Amino acid sequence: MRSLTEQDIRGSFVDCSKGGGQASVRTPRSRGAGLERAGLPGLAGGRPDRSYLVAASEGRPVGVAMRFQPARRGFLHRSMCSLCLTTHPRGGVSLMTACRAGAAGREGNSVGAYLCTDLACSLYLRGKKVPETGLRFEEALTLEEQIARTLNNLHAFLDKV
Structure with missing residues (x-):
């Protein structure tokens, strides 16, 4: 995918109105042109929720605005x-919900998924960032197979939105 402009990013959101939601999206100035990292998406939010x-x-490009409540669980709790x-301890994974696109979204329907709170999936896969514990499970899959699986999971989520 080519580098995206701020206008491309704002116009890509399928679950926001042009006047309301798209205008309030805070695009990261430092990463706006480099969203694709090893074929995986990423654009973290500008607000804590x-x-x-x-x-x-x-x-x-397809964009989704998601809300989440930061997790406040015990030290031993882990989520995937x-x-x-x-896997992450504490608040490293959050249930993120997105309004569905179109009429379903206007009726208040939403879809949720447990995602890395920082949306740095591609960095975790490639070992560029490690979870707070410093561990990631060893897999028999190659990096390319892990990326393909992650993209399949991502597209399944986007299809639901």
């Missing part, structure tokens, strides 16, 4: 991201 995800789907299958 919101994250934004932009990914290539059928050759065009449903995209990259990375």
